[in-house]
Structure formats: structure tokens, C-alpha cells
Amino acid sequence: MTLSHVGPPEVQPLGRPTPKGRPPGGRPLLVASAALVLAVALLAALSLSIGAGEVGPGDVLDYLLGRDGARDNSRLSLVVGDLRIPRTLTALLVGAALGTAGCLLQAVTRNPLAETGLLGVNAGASLGVVVGITFVGVQSGYGYLLWAFGGAVLASSLVLLIAGRRGGGSPMRLVLAGSALGATFGGVTSVLIVNSAETYDRFRFWVLGSLAGVEGFGKLEGLAPVLAVGFVVALLIARPLSALALGDDLARGLGHRPGTIRVVVALAVTLLTAASVALVGPISFLGLLAGFLARAVTGPRLLAQILLAGLIGAGVLTGSDILARVVSRPFEAPVSVIIALFGAPVLIALVRSKRLGAMGMTDPATDESPSRGDRAPALGRLAARLRTRTKRRAESLVVRRGALSVLVPRRAALAALFLAALLLCAVVLSAYAGQSDMGISRTFNAVFGSGDRFDVLLVQKFRLGRIVAGLAAGAALGLAGCLTQTLARNRLATPELLGVNDGATAAVLLSATLSGTFGAWWAGPVGALAAVLVVTTVSGGLGQRGYRVLVVGLAMSALASAVTQVVLSRRSLNSASSLYVWTSGSLNGRSYSVAVPVLIGLAVLVPLALVVARHLNVLRFDDSTAASLGVAPNRVRLLCMLLAVGLAGLAVGICGPVGFVALASPVIAGRLAGPLRVPVLGSMLVGAVLIVLADTVGRVALSGVEIPVGIVTTVLGGPFLLWVLLGRSAATRV
Structure with missing residues (x-):
């Protein structure tokens, strides 16, 4: 097994054709997009029809169309108007935001395994919530929202500041800075949790991620402008980001600034992810899954990837929320667990499929024995190896005792x-x-x-x-x-x-x-x-x-x-x-x-x-x-x-x-x-x-x-x- 591509592995530039297979043409892509739109619409309708309150699809349709005085019914107004519609819209928007953010991160880092927690956003949001609970006594959903959003923005800002020093915000520096700062924030969060059973009791359910706390449009209205700005920035940065996939030098030749592009992408990811975490808690794996699936469908077309990643994220989160309501009635399962249980097998199946070759992510098989054409390079490497051994002997001490000797x-x-x-x-x-x-x-x-x-x-x-x-x-x-x-x-x-x-x-x-x-x-x-x-x-x-x-x-x-x-x-x-x-x-x-x-x-x-x-x-x-x-x-x-x-x-x-x-x-x-x-x-x-x-x-x-x-x-x-x-x-x- 070869792991030499670890952290972060580079895929082929997004603007070049892959050597194995060809990306889908315009017609198959349109068919796939239409199928995704239809699937998301059906899942949204199902989400409106399932849940507590004994309100069926007919009652929901009457309420939406305003028939037979359904909107004057207090029970329907509570179940459909205040619970199911806000919850469904939140699931669609948050899923689309996380899918879009995951796709952007995978593109800017040239790493198909990048996840939305890469910039320390999830860790910063978690720390913000724990600080609010521990020191301020936050108990309401609105309090969680404010502290989570503030912690997420602070974490990503520090990552950008650290990664931009002396390195211009390169993909590797973003990955390392996000991983390191996220780990430190996670450690500080754990320090606060282990010292307070009450804080841990509240945090252990919030950290699983759930849409059960969405009631009314108050939270969504507060963060909808943030999500809107993040979506707009993501669409506007698609073309410069595609140029960046060709390399920094070619991107500069086309009139783009690589450092600025990375900062703008990081800003869009921060807005989308921070708002999502503030609304429903940290949901891991969704950004990775949506970006990966979108790339498998669209090939190297970045704008199409972003759009389809948003659709896939919206569909996966909405479907997972539906399952979370029905698999363990009368309780609700954590939606992040549902996503992991559903998404992991899908991701594994995709990796084992032939589509992986079309994504430029397979490793060429190598023969253990060198061919004749490779003998000269192999002899050169062997000579370098012998020189290294000679240098080792010069820097070593020979210890002899009788017929035995050891090179130390x-x-x-x-x-x-x-x-x-x-x-x-x-x-x-x-x-x-x-x-x-x-x-x-x-x-x-x-x-x-x-x-x-x-x-x-x-x-x-x-x-x-x-x-x-x-x-x-x-x-x-x-x-x-x-x-x-x-x-x-x-x-x-x-x-x-x-x-x-x-x-x-x-x-x-x-x-x-x-x-x-x-x-x-x-x-x-x-x-x-x-x-x-x-x-x-x-x-x-x-x-x-x-x-x-x-x-x-x-x-x-x-x-x-x-x-x-x-x-x-x-x-x-x-x-x-x-x-x-x-x-x-x-x-x-x-x-x-x-x-x-x-x-x-x-x-x-x-x-x-x-x-x-x-x-x-x-x-x-x-x-x-x-x-x-x-x-x-x-x-x-x-x-x-x-x-x-x-x-x-x-x-x-x-x-x-x-x-x-x-x-x-x-x-x-x-x-x-x-x-x-x-x-x-x-x-x-x-x-x-x-x-x-x-x-x-x-x-x-x-x-x-x-x-x-x-x-x-x-x-x-x-x-x-x-x-x-x-x-x-x-x-x-x-």
C-alpha cells in the first residue's frame, strides 16, 4: 500500500482533461442535474409530510394552498407553519451551504478529501458554544447561534492570518493552519467540558448536529443574508478558481491573483459553514461527500461542480433529517450519525467504481523490478545510495570487541x-x-x-x-x-x-x-x-x-x-x-x-x-x-x-x-x-x-x-x- 500521497493529495487540475475516461458531456450532465432537482423536490415534499402532530400530506397541501381555511387552524399553523416548513427550508439551505463549501475547499486545496472543518470552523464554533454555556450561562438556541457564529468566524480569521504569513496562503499552509488551530480549539473545548458536567450534558447533544431545535423563521431570517452572500461569492469565484487549478503562474498570466483567490474562497467557506454550524450544529462529512459526488458526476467543470454539490448537500441533509425522525420514534436520531451511516457506504462504492479513473485519482501500478529503460536512473540512485552509506560511515563510530564490530x-x-x-x-x-x-x-x-x-x-x-x-x-x-x-x-x-x-x-x-x-x-x-x-x-x-x-x-x-x-x-x-x-x-x-x-x-x-x-x-x-x-x-x-x-x-x-x-x-x-x-x-x-x-x-x-x-x-x-x-x-x- 502506498500512502505517499497523504496530506493533502493533489488531483489533476480542474481545467485539464483527465487521461483516463472523459467527463460527461452536456446532455448527461443536464439529465443528472434534472434528476437531482427532482429528487430534492421530492425529499422536501416528504419532509413537509412526515413528523409529529399527526398531520398528513393532504393537510400540508391544504395549508400551503390556503384551502378550506387550513391556515386558520391553530394546530396546522403550529405543525406546518412553525415547525415543518422552517425545518425543511433550513435543511435545504444548510445542506446546500455545506455541499458548496466542501466543493470550494476541495478545489482550492486541490485535495478531493478536504472537508468543511478544514479551516477550523467547526472547532471554533464548538468552542464558542462551550464558552457561552460555561461563562455566560447560555441556554437558548439563539444564544448558541450567536456564540457558534462568533467562534467560527474567529477561528477561520486566525487560520487565514497564520496561513498568509510568508507563504501567501498556499493550499498546504491553509490545510496545516486549519488542522493545527482546530486541534488546539478542540483541546480547549475539552478542558472546559471535563470540568463541568452541566456543560458537557448540553454540549454532547448539540455537537451531534440536529434540526430538532428549528422552530419558526427567527434563526433562519437572521443568518439568511450571510448564507446568501456566501452563495454569491462562491458563484463569482468559480472562474478564477478554475484558472488557479492550472497553477499559480498560469493563473497570474491570465490576470488573476492566486493569494486573493484563496482568501476569497476561504471567506465564502467561512460564511457558509459558520452560518450552518450556528443553525444546526457541526455536521461533519457532508461537505466531503457532496463535493466528492459532484466531481464524480461533472468531471473537471468547476461551476457545475459547485451547483451540483449544493443540490447533493441539500438532498442528503433533507433525506437524513427525514430518517432521523422515523428510525427511532418517538425520539430523534442525530442527523450527523445518519449522514455518516448513509454517506460512508456511498463514498466507498464510488471509490471502488470505475468513475475514480475519470476523476484522475487512481495511482498507476508500478513494477517492482526495473525495466531496461529504467536501469540508468536506477544505477544513478544506487550510486547516490552508496555515497550516503559512505557519509554514514564517516559520521559513525566503530566499536570493536574481538572479532565483533558494531557501527554506531x-x-x-x-x-x-x-x-x-x-x-x-x-x-x-x-x-x-x-x-x-x-x-x-x-x-x-x-x-x-x-x-x-x-x-x-x-x-x-x-x-x-x-x-x-x-x-x-x-x-x-x-x-x-x-x-x-x-x-x-x-x-x-x-x-x-x-x-x-x-x-x-x-x-x-x-x-x-x-x-x-x-x-x-x-x-x-x-x-x-x-x-x-x-x-x-x-x-x-x-x-x-x-x-x-x-x-x-x-x-x-x-x-x-x-x-x-x-x-x-x-x-x-x-x-x-x-x-x-x-x-x-x-x-x-x-x-x-x-x-x-x-x-x-x-x-x-x-x-x-x-x-x-x-x-x-x-x-x-x-x-x-x-x-x-x-x-x-x-x-x-x-x-x-x-x-x-x-x-x-x-x-x-x-x-x-x-x-x-x-x-x-x-x-x-x-x-x-x-x-x-x-x-x-x-x-x-x-x-x-x-x-x-x-x-x-x-x-x-x-x-x-x-x-x-x-x-x-x-x-x-x-x-x-x-x-x-x-x-x-x-x-x-x-
Whole structure:
């Protein structure tokens, strides 16, 4: 499996014909558009006819036409005029807005996997609502609307400001800035939620997204001008955006300004998404699905894509809202869950179809053995490889003892020693730090079993067990991230791309729901493995299908995340609050018994990873070069992926889905050890240090309150991602 296209993968420019297949002509496109319009109209009529109040289609039609005094009937006026019509119009407009925004993002980033949360809009809106609930006491829908819209606009404005510095707002900088800021905002939101059960109780239902709170036209009238401006800007920017798909230089030659185009697109996406989130809550996956489906129907015609994406979004959200009302009567299911359950299989079916080739998103198959015509480039790459080996020997230290000799890289060895010393300091600090007034000397005495009995119990049973669990989880995450990043040749690649984290999290929560007990270590690896098996099987195996794997992985994550949200929303407040803390990533209550399976797994998997790392060095080149050096690329990829999945699943089983550790550990270790070797050992040490330090910070940052380790890493991970990937040294690369 090739993941070298990860984050963000570039598709063919929107204005060029694709080499495989031809986009649909004018007549098929008109037929498809007419069919979509008809489907949306039928769904709107069905939405008006279904719902509470025992009002059927005939009564609705009488009310709409004003027949037989229907509008004077108070019951019909309430059900149809104040509930169903505003709800249906809101579903149509919000769906169209999210579909249009998703299409614009996919076009401006040249990434068919871009989603409307990419600019941090959803995370900013969520933070705005939580701040309003926590500090202002907001309880009404209008209050949610104002705070959500303000948070969304603030988040996207910061993303544009950060991405525009020194880089002109390039697609990669927009993606990175949005991801980093969204993660930080999400972490701050979690900090506020875990400290207030009341805030979490209100937030956990709002965050699922629902149209159940739409009553009357008040909310819609307030944000209709915002949506209108967003739609108009989207249509006006279609032609310049099409020119931008040809490249910045050609766009400038045609009289356009690429930086200005990206800013205007971001403004349109912000207006559409912020207004949508303020009206119905954050609905994920819809923008991705609508933009993807529209591109499959229209080909490279951007204006047609935007129009059809709006129609598809309106139809999907309206249809999902109808299902949400009927699948669990007399209650309503979360509409975002319905969209994920419906949209993920559709997206998977589309990815597996032949239309993918017409979209310019398939990866050419490559032969492992170089052909005769490729021998000269392969020999050149082999010579470069030999020069690299010579440079390594010059920078290494030869250690001899008798007939045996070992080549030790000096910089990597020094980095490992430094990280080991730092890890020891982190462990000592974690054992000492806490809410008790225990000094250093008492802490050391307690570690070795002497001194006050309470001190010994606190340190040995609680703190040291928690530290060991954190060390095991951090090392596993660091190694998993190192394997996936090296395999993909991309610093943004993590096991999360294959749905590992979401699959493992859903499996742990399901096991807790079915068995009534929480903490089964085996559920995480089983869920991770199941997610990867589904992704690889559905995407067609471990061949040269990088885009297929990514799209199916996103769909799998959406499904698993929907399962997680449903489990949390159906449990009691106390149970849901404790489970939410774990899904944020927490070491609370973890001990030696939980860490032992991971330590056993590391004892087995680390030696294998060290052996595979030698072949991973060769895979940094292309497949033909690796084959000429005697390495089987597909076999190495399969082994690396299985290792990464097992490690990440074990880590989730210990402390839940801790973010950014798998991403940051290989980057930091690579900076310390140098670029000539895969930093397997260094990544493990960095991961362990990050987890232990983050857990220590979470325990002592707020008096009397513990912040889960995953929230700490998320809050600090966003600025780290910006520093590493958007700093001065990276300005020329993104």
C-alpha cells in the first residue's frame, strides 16, 4: 500500500482533461442535474409530510394552498407553519451551504478529501458554544447561534492570518493552519467540558448536529443574508478558481491573483459553514461527500461542480433529517450519525467504481523490478545510495570487541542518550509532582518502599503504575507514527488515516456497553485491526491504491466516530462523562496490569521494527530503486502497517486516542538524530517523554482538577504543528 500521497493529495487540475475516461458531456450532465432537482423536490415534499402532530400530506397541501381555511387552524399553523416548513427550508439551505463549501475547499486545496472543518470552523464554533454555556450561562438556541457564529468566524480569521504569513496562503499552509488551530480549539473545548458536567450534558447533544431545535423563521431570517452572500461569492469565484487549478503562474498570466483567490474562497467557506454550524450544529462529512459526488458526476467543470454539490448537500441533509425522525420514534436520531451511516457506504462504492479513473485519482501500478529503460536512473540512485552509506560511515563510530564490530552513528547515539536522560527526569518529576505535599526525599524513599506507609502506597501503587502505563503507551504511539511516516514518506501520516484510532475507540466503548465493565485491553487492538481489515479489503488490497485507502479510511473513521457518539449520547450523564474523558485520552486509573500487555507487545514488535527499519531506509527511494537493492516493497509495507496497527491499537487500549504523539514523536526524533536513519528508538523515547510530561502537566496545572493527557497533547500539539511545518525552515516547502 502506498500512502505517499497523504496530506493533502493533489488531483489533476480542474481545467485539464483527465487521461483516463472523459467527463460527461452536456446532455448527461443536464439529465443528472434534472434528476437531482427532482429528487430534492421530492425529499422536501416528504419532509413537509412526515413528523409529529399527526398531520398528513393532504393537510400540508391544504395549508400551503390556503384551502378550506387550513391556515386558520391553530394546530396546522403550529405543525406546518412553525415547525415543518422552517425545518425543511433550513435543511435545504444548510445542506446546500455545506455541499458548496466542501466543493470550494476541495478545489482550492486541490485535495478531493478536504472537508468543511478544514479551516477550523467547526472547532471554533464548538468552542464558542462551550464558552457561552460555561461563562455566560447560555441556554437558548439563539444564544448558541450567536456564540457558534462568533467562534467560527474567529477561528477561520486566525487560520487565514497564520496561513498568509510568508507563504501567501498556499493550499498546504491553509490545510496545516486549519488542522493545527482546530486541534488546539478542540483541546480547549475539552478542558472546559471535563470540568463541568452541566456543560458537557448540553454540549454532547448539540455537537451531534440536529434540526430538532428549528422552530419558526427567527434563526433562519437572521443568518439568511450571510448564507446568501456566501452563495454569491462562491458563484463569482468559480472562474478564477478554475484558472488557479492550472497553477499559480498560469493563473497570474491570465490576470488573476492566486493569494486573493484563496482568501476569497476561504471567506465564502467561512460564511457558509459558520452560518450552518450556528443553525444546526457541526455536521461533519457532508461537505466531503457532496463535493466528492459532484466531481464524480461533472468531471473537471468547476461551476457545475459547485451547483451540483449544493443540490447533493441539500438532498442528503433533507433525506437524513427525514430518517432521523422515523428510525427511532418517538425520539430523534442525530442527523450527523445518519449522514455518516448513509454517506460512508456511498463514498466507498464510488471509490471502488470505475468513475475514480475519470476523476484522475487512481495511482498507476508500478513494477517492482526495473525495466531496461529504467536501469540508468536506477544505477544513478544506487550510486547516490552508496555515497550516503559512505557519509554514514564517516559520521559513525566503530566499536570493536574481538572479532565483533558494531557501527554506531554518533549523532543518533548522542540523541538517544539525551532522550533517555530526559525520560528519566520526566519519570522522576511525574513521581514527585501531584496534589500532595511530598518532597523529593520522601518521594525517593517511597519509590524504594521505605518511609511513610501512605507515601509508599501513593507512589508505588498509583503514580508508578500510571507512569509505567504512560511509558508503554507513549513508546507504542511514537513507534507507530515513525513506521507510518517513513512508509508514507510524509510527516503528516499517522495511523489515524486508516481509521485505527476511531475503530479502536468504538470497539472499547462497545465492549464496555455489552459487558458492563470498562478497561478490556484487548478491545483496542481488535477494533484497530478490524478497521484496517475493512479499509484494506474494501479499498482492493495492499496495492498501489493510495487514494482508495485514504478515502475508505476517512469513511471508516466517520462510521466509527458515529458509533462512538451514539454510545455516549445514549448513556447516563455520569457514565457518559467518564467515558468522554477516556475518549479524550486519559491515564486516570491506569496501572501495571493495563501496561503489561503493551509491554509484552513492545517486546515482540520492537525487534521486528528494528529489523524492518533497515528496509524502510531503502523505501525512502522509489520502488524500482528498492527492488534493485533487494527489497520487496509490498512485503515491507504490509509488515510495517501491521506493526503500526498493533502498536496504535495497544496504546488506545491503555489511554484512549491520544492525539499528536504519533505525529510529533518521529519529527522531534528525526530533528535530533539527523535525516540519515529511521529514528525508531528515538521515536519511542520521545513518545514516552511526551506522554509522561503531558500527564504530569494535566495533574498539576489546575488545583483539584485533572486534565486528561490527550487534551494536554492536543492543546500543545497544534502550536507545535504550526512551528514545525509553518516555520522559517518550512516556509519554502509549504
